[in-house]
Amino acid sequence: MNRYFTRKILIYALTFFLAVTIDWMIPRFMPGDPIQNMLSRANVNADAAQVMYTYYAHAFQLDLPIWQQYLNFWGALFRGDLGISIYLFPTPVAKVLMRAVPYDLFLLLPAILLSWWAGNNFGAFAARSKWLDNTVSPIGYILSATPYMWLGIFLAWLLGIVLNIFPIAGAYSFDLQPSFSWKFIGSVLQHWFLPFFSLFLVMFGGWAIGMRNMVIYELEADYSHYLEALGAPQRLVRKYAFQNGILPQITGLALQLGVIVAGALVTEVVFSYPGIGYLLLAAIQNQDYFLIQGCFLFIIIGVLIANFAIDIIYILVDPRTRRGMTGETA
Amino acid sequence: MSLQITDLKIYYQTLRGEVQALESTTFSMADGEIMGLAGESGCGKTTLGHSLIYMKPPMKYMGGQVLLDGEELPIWDMDRMNEFRFKKISIIPQYAMNAMNPTRKIGKMISELLGSRGVDFKAILPELERRLGLVKLSTSVLDMYPIELSGGMKQRMVMVLSTLLNPSLLIADEITSALDVASQKAVAEMLVEFRNQGYCKSAIVITHDISILYQIADSILIMYAGQLAEKASTETIIHAPRHPYTKLLISSLPEIGIKSTEKRLTGIPGNPPLLLNPPVGCRFRERCPVAFEKCTEAPPFIEVEPGHHIACWKEGETNA
Ligand SMILES: Nc1ncnc2c1ncn2[C@@H]1O[C@H](COP(=O)(O)OP(=O)(O)OP(=O)(O)O)[C@@H](O)[C@H]1O
Ligand code: SF4
Numbered sequence: 001m002n003r004y005f006t007r008k009i010l011i012y013a014l015t016f017f018l019a020v021t022i023d024w025m026i027p028r029f030m031p032g033d034p035i036q037n038m039l040s041r042a043n044v045n046a047d048a049a050q051v052m053y054t055y056y057a058h059a060f061q062l063d064l065p066i067w068q069q070y071l072n073f074w075g076a077l078f079r080g081d082l083g084i085s086i087y088l089f090p091t092p093v094a095k096v097l098m099r100a101v102p103y104d105l106f107l108l109l110p111a112i113l114l115s116w117w118a119g120n121n122f123g124a125f126a127a128r129s130k131w132l133d134n135t136v137s138p139i140g141y142i143l144s145a146t147p148y149m150w151l152g153i154f155l156a157w158l159l160g161i162v163l164n165i166f167p168i169a170g171a172y173s174f175d176l177q178p179s180f181s182w183k184f185i186g187s188v189l190q191h192w193f194l195p196f197f198s199l200f201l202v203m204f205g206g207w208a209i210g211m212r213n214m215v216i217y218e219l220e221a222d223y224s225h226y227l228e229a230l231g232a233p234q235r236l237v238r239k240y241a242f243q244n245g246i247l248p249q250i251t252g253l254a255l256q257l258g259v260i261v262a263g264a265l266v267t268e269v270v271f272s273y274p275g276i277g278y279l280l281l282a283a284i285q286n287q288d289y290f291l292i293q294g295c296f297l298f299i300i301i302g303v304l305i306a307n308f309a310i311d312i313i314y315i316l317v318d319p320r321t322r323r324g325m326t327g328e329t330a
Numbered sequence: 331m332s333l334q335i336t337d338l339k340i341y342y343q344t345l346r347g348e349v350q351a352l353e354s355t356t357f358s359m360a361d362g363e364i365m366g367l368a369g370e371s372g373c374g375k376t377t378l379g380h381s382l383i384y385m386k387p388p389m390k391y392m393g394g395q396v397l398l399d400g401e402e403l404p405i406w407d408m409d410r411m412n413e414f415r416f417k418k419i420s421i422i423p424q425y426a427m428n429a430m431n432p433t434r435k436i437g438k439m440i441s442e443l444l445g446s447r448g449v450d451f452k453a454i455l456p457e458l459e460r461r462l463g464l465v466k467l468s469t470s471v472l473d474m475y476p477i478e479l480s481g482g483m484k485q486r487m488v489m490v491l492s493t494l495l496n497p498s499l500l501i502a503d504e505i506t507s508a509l510d511v512a513s514q515k516a517v518a519e520m521l522v523e524f525r526n527q528g529y530c531k532s533a534i535v536i537t538h539d540i541s542i543l544y545q546i547a548d549s550i551l552i553m554y555a556g557q558l559a560e561k562a563s564t565e566t567i568i569h570a571p572r573h574p575y576t577k578l579l580i581s582s583l584p585e586i587g588i589k590s591t592e593k594r595l596t597g598i599p600g601n602p603p604l605l606l607n608p609p610v611g612c613r614f615r616e617r618c619p620v621a622f623e624k625c626t627e628a629p630p631f632i633e634v635e636p637g638h639h640i641a642c643w644k645e646g647e648t649n650a
């Protein structure tokens with residue numbers, strides 16, 4: 001047991017180290033010069049630009065040798081200092097990220113959890129009868145196969161523009177200031193609906209199909225046949241099939257929850273929803289090293305934590321994995 | 331009579347047509363009889379066994395009647411069969427190694443299964459524990475997951491579970507095939523002990539391995555390509571078989587009954603016919619050394635001596 005966890009933790013630590021290193025490398029070896037970029041937008045004259053360039057390069061420590069930058073990066077990381085955003089200068093990256101995260105949670109947590117719950121139940125239900133399966137599964141396939149972009153744009157067009165029921169951009173009305181008023185909360189919910197619903201639909205289709213296939217597989221497993229041969233009612237057989245079929249879905253759920261912090265890039269772009277995904281796009285467009293790094297760091301940590309959680313959940317729910325824990329099998 | 335089967339006919343519906351896995355089958359079993367059911371792989375042993383308890387598509391009921399203790403089994407009706415399953419007729423499936431839900435502790439699974447059949451687990455627990463002792467399993471297995479048991483332990487666990495409600499008929503499909511020689515013998519003997527204790531009134535023991543049957547079976551039924559060939563007492567089948575197929579089969583086994591062997595039923599030249607489109611008449615015709623014109627008609631399974639049935643024109647004629 002202990003050996004198992006020690007080994008796991010070592011693997012995760014190594015993965016973290018490598019991922020962070022790559023994270024540090026990517027923006028630095030990206031083509032383009034972010035400070036030049038920022039200055040050219042500021043429209044200053046050539047002489048002043050030269051002075052400012054040196055100043056900013058020093059401020060961002062970009063004038064240090066590469067290895068020094070790398071070590072400083074790790075040092076700052078452990079102090080929780082992710083640097084200053086170039087694009088939103090002089091806001092610290094950590095602060096920018098923290099502002100975006102609540103939107104991601106608010107959007108993705110309900111979308112993932114509800115679609116998971118509904119999709120699994122619906123998929124298991126569809127697995128029961130041929131008739132239901134034949135009529136409903138194609139819908140699931142269509143939903144999950146539609147490029148999300150199209151679905152998002154279609155919903156925005158139908159519900160936002162044609163029917164004019166929901167707003168299609170932003171997290172709340174531009175003429176409102178955040179406050180604890182019904183008006184503001186209503187506006188937030190209204191803006192939230194379309195991105196949420198489009199995400200929900202696509203994920204629902206995926207979960208439902210996955211679960212349907214798993215349940216059909218489990219219902220054909222030997223233990224199901226044995227139960228039936230001993231006259232167990234369908235209720236019990238289906239219960240077991242559901243409980244075993246949901247195991248891989250739990251992995252899927254944990255993975256989805258892990259990338260929550262990455263936001264739903266396309267959704268947030270389509271609906272201009274200000275989560276991490278939207279931020280990441282802006283950061284890339286503006287070659288904002290530190291912001292890009294911050295976004296990726298969030299994603300890395302999220303995925304690693306989620307994977308670790310999966311490992312633990314699996315040990316708890318599936319006795320088959322416990323055998324590997326004594327260490328004799330990989 | 332414990333079991334009486336009349337004209338039972340079972341096919342498999344496949345995309346390429348009907349697999350004629352069991353042709354008009356008629357035989358009976360006495361109370362307390364352990365009947366061995368043997369024949370080459372694919373001859374329809376499992377089909378016969380399953381059809382009596384669990385006939386699920388693509389298996390297709392084509393006709394016939396099954397009486398168990400004088401009561402007709404509605405084998406073609408998956409739902410109505412439920413009240414008979416486990417309580418009157420039960421099975422140790424060929425796949426016993428994977429028969430238990432991998433994510434449930436065995437005791438929990440049994441309690442849920444029994445509960446769903448209206449049986450009180452608590453009340454039956456002492457008996458369950460006693461029987462576990464009988465098959466040399468500790469009661470702690472109830473607190474384990476199937477994966478924590480060895481193959482032999484799983485086999486014995488399923489044996490105890492399948493017979494827990496004292497069914498009248500037990501179908502034991504290849505209960506020894508997955509085991510080493512030593513445990514084969516032990517499991518086979520446990521089955522006899524179960525019958526003697528009345529945990530099952532009679533049993534059909536399906537196997538490739540005739541030497542196991544020699545140790546435990548009262549009678550042996552030999553099948554060939556979906557047809558019955560011969561049924562007689564174990565002594566008769568081993569020492570005085572009369573059907574040409576049985577003769578070849580027995581003579582191909584070295585030192586039968588003296589030592590448990592791994593020998594399979596392979597010592598006969600040629601292959602059994604495919605059952606998708608089997609030859610008419612006696613299906614053994616092409617391999618039979620004594621076949622003649624009449625064999626293009628299917629021979630009836632007739633009693634040539636008390637308790638000795640044969641489906642062969644040669645034998646039927648000389649003795650009728
Ligand atoms: N699900 C199925 N669909 C179609 N044909 C099948 C199916 N199951 C069995 N058969 C066919 O029915 C025939 C009898 O099969 P069965 O499983 O009863 O043989 P068996 O005697 O139990 O063989 P074994 O000793 O290998 O277990 C075989 O020819 C097989 O190909
Ligand atoms: S009926 Fe004919 S072919 Fe069949 S076993 Fe008897 S002699 Fe051989």
Ligand SMILES: [Mg+2]
Nearest residue numbers: 375376377424
């Ligand atoms: Mg079989």
